[in-house]
Amino acid sequence: MSNRVCISLDAMGGDHGPSTVVPGAAIARERHPEMTFLMFGDEAVVRPLVEAEPRLKGAVEIRHTTVSVAMDDKPSQAVRQGRGKSSMWRAIQAVRDGEAQAAVSAGNTGALMAMSKICLKTMAGIERPAIACLWPTVRGESVVLDVGATIGTDAEHLVEMAVMGSAMARIVLDLERPTVGLLNVGTEEMKGNEAVKEAARLLRETELSNFTYYGFVEGNDLGRGTTDVVVTEGFTGNIALKTAEGTAKQIGSYLKAAMGRTLSAKIGYLFARQAFAALREKMNPSRANGGVFLGLEGIVIKSHGSENAQGFASAVDLAHDMAQHDLMRTIREMLEQTPAVAPA
Amino acid sequence: MSNRVCISLDAMGGDHGPSTVVPGAAIARERHPEMTFLMFGDEAVVRPLVEAEPRLKGAVEIRHTTVSVAMDDKPSQAVRQGRGKSSMWRAIQAVRDGEAQAAVSAGNTGALMAMSKICLKTMAGIERPAIACLWPTVRGESVVLDVGATIGTDAEHLVEMAVMGSAMARIVLDLERPTVGLLNVGTEEMKGNEAVKEAARLLRETELSNFTYYGFVEGNDLGRGTTDVVVTEGFTGNIALKTAEGTAKQIGSYLKAAMGRTLSAKIGYLFARQAFAALREKMNPSRANGGVFLGLEGIVIKSHGSENAQGFASAVDLAHDMAQHDLMRTIREMLEQTPAVAPA
Structure with missing residues (x-):
């Protein structure tokens, strides 16, 4: 893989659209001067903003789109109206087509996930995608997933998330062998629902070459940073994140x-x-902005819809790191090396 | 009901046992001088502590017990060894026998719930009990349940919890018609798992005479105090509480x-x-200490095991308020007046 990172951006996504996306990209590029962008959106709005940004000189290719996904569109509606032509879809498609190594959008999460699933497809060996975030802790940061991609889970999906979260932790936290905890209501073996109990058994009994299974962790372990990765089902993870x-x-x-x-x-x-x-x-919260979609055949990052340019820049930074260190390959390798979930 | 409140205490419960329970009772009694106590525990330890407390003069009857439930006993083990004779069981039994109007224990939560279910039985019309807590908010306090009694839920159980939580809010927050929210990952109707979606439908379509159904709330609404009562399944509720x-x-x-x-x-x-x-x-956290077991034929309050005397006193205060305002009758009346869950 070349060192040159190209990120595709949904310039129309988020509460503030191009007026946040363009300066956000500029801030991130200051930190990564080799990075280039494909920006999808209304050229008449995007071009003047790009031209006004000296930090983006020579780094942006604008692709004109006429359809934008609204923040309150239902995912099915967004797909129907935006498939193939919206700024969001086109940004994802650029990843599928190999033009960009990662896509970033501050648009509607449900629509972004629905389009990503259709356009990129789920990875071999992965049941369902997950959204991971970086959680600030007293020790630094942890990778927490799923914070809202899917509702409901089973043991295999939790183990898959343990692997994918570890791959992300290896890249973002620069850890060779991250520790993984399963979020539960207590630390004793008998605690919790069937899915976490069975996932714990699988993780205990599987030989793990890429990460260490720590055991169950509780809600207060999140802020403590007890483990580098915390795995939970999307309903609970989303509520824990917003509660914090x-x-x-x-x-x-x-x-x-x-x-x-x-x-x-x-x-x-x-x-x-x-x-x-x-x-x-x-x-x-802008410092740790960016939900990473894991388990798809390509990297997609969701920025908070209400973030300012600094926050959007954090999401672009994250996309840059994932692309540069080849998150996809790391996940594939770690899946293959984990017998409990290795694709056939 | 007489105004005279008698509370039964598991004097041996918690990390510090009688050395916290006795002074905690004394602090609470200063605020409620008419309150009396039945204390269950090792008389040789408890009596000197009680006699050293002028604030407890004439207010305590000690009942000697020889078995204590350990903090790490499994619930089944605690029931086997402690049924009929442990300080925890006897404190609950005093409520069943009408000697006390509420029991307070700082012991092992799982054991306390298991014994309470066996000894007191679940209320008519209630599927499963729940644990409610008072959540501090920027507006004051909200009642949040279930924070860990049962794992997994269905729509009827969520509606029952809405009724029970409202009854508690009426008493503790002194509200004639509390507002109730269902904790979810978003506020739109289509969001969430089947249980919350169906519970929302039931609550929207039922005529509610005792509380107002607000709709879905998210994790960040907890601290905001968006609704007086927040209802969720025990796994998620426990994790949200500990995350906060x-x-x-x-x-x-x-x-x-x-x-x-x-x-x-x-x-x-x-x-x-x-x-x-x-x-x-x-x-x-001591200010709002006390998990209230709802849905049983009697009032049981769980104090944090690691609390000091001030914290234990808060749990006793809560027991006092619940007893004095007859939580049991309020729950029964509100259940009868809620068609979706009224007992046959």
Whole structure:
């Protein structure tokens, strides 16, 4: 694989469309000057934004599209209306056709997943795709999946996610042999539903050459960073992720209120303002923006729809790293080396 | 019902046993001087502690027991060894026999639930019990259930939990007509698993005289306090609760690190220390300690095993409120008035 990374972008996706996507791409390119982009969207809107960005000079090819997927389109509706011609579909298709190594969209998650499944197809040996995110922990970051691709699971799917999450952790966290935990309501063997119990048995009894199975972890292990990878079913994973985001916001609002309540607290805030700025930066969700679709024949990254350019740039960074270190090949190799889920 | 509330206590439960339970009861009794206790445990240990507590004078009857359930006993093992004679069983039995209006234990949750089910039986019209907790929100508190009683659910069980959670919210939050949300991965009708979709349909189509069905809520609505009651299946609810606790701890540790990093931050901390103390108090999990077992023929409250006396006192306060306002009658009335789940 060449070192030259080309990323396809759905320029029309997200709450702010090209006005976030274009500057976001520019910020990411500053960090990876060899990176180029294929941008799909309304040329009349996209071109002036690209031309106004010196950091994107010579790095962007714009492909004009006339259809955009709306944030509230149902996935089936988006596929019907956007298949083959929407900016979202075309960005994914560029990955399928080998023109780009990864696609990034801030559009509607359901539509992006539906189109990705149809256009790229599921990998051999994988039942269903998953969405992985980077979860900030007191130790650094962990890979957590599935945060909402599929509802319901079984043991094989959980084991597949353990493998795919480990592949992602190897690349993003630079770990040769990541540790994997199964999210559960307790750490004893008898705890949990049938799927996690059976997955635990499979992982204990399989010889694992690429990652270490740690055992069950609980909700509070997520922030602790007990394991490098945490695997769970999509319904629970999505709720855990949003609960953590909500709790962080809630504490932020308590803190703000507490610091404004008395004169002494206000003075204290002034003295400690750099510490607070560092804390805000630490809690800033834009730093870890980007849901990685795993289990498809190609890399697709979902950026939060409401992110600003900095947040979109984080998602592009993630796409760059996955492409440069060939996530697809890493997943395939790790699947082949895991007997419990190795494709026939 | 008389105003006089008697609470039965498993004096041997929890990591610290009587040395937390007895002073915890004393703290709660200062707030509710009419309350009396039946304490089950090793009399040789419990009596000196009770006699050293002037706040408990004349309010405690000690019942000697020789068997204690260990924190790591399996529920089946605890029932086999402790049925009829352990401090935990006897505390529950006192509720069944009408000697106490509610039982509180800081012991092993699985054992407490197993014994409560056997000793008290499930209420008519209720499939399975649930554990409800008070979740701190930016608006105050919400009732969230199930946080771990049962794994897996169906639509009827979710609707039953909506009714039981509303009954608890009426008492604890003093709301005539609480709002209820179903925890889901999105707010659109098509989102989620079959159980939540069907429960939503039942709640929309049933005439509800005691609470208002709000619709789906997401993980970040928990901290926001979007609804007074949030209903979810026990696996997801337990993970959401522990994820929130873990996130709060994680941010607390970031904050502590940030405030100690520079001289200026340290000075700021000194000025703002009262504000930080208020924040710590707000984030203190002991304030909202107590999981309420709902759906049984009697009130049982689970205190965290690692709580201190203040935390145990919060669980006793909760038991007191539930008993004084007759949670059992409120649940029965609300079930009868909800056609979708009214017992035959």
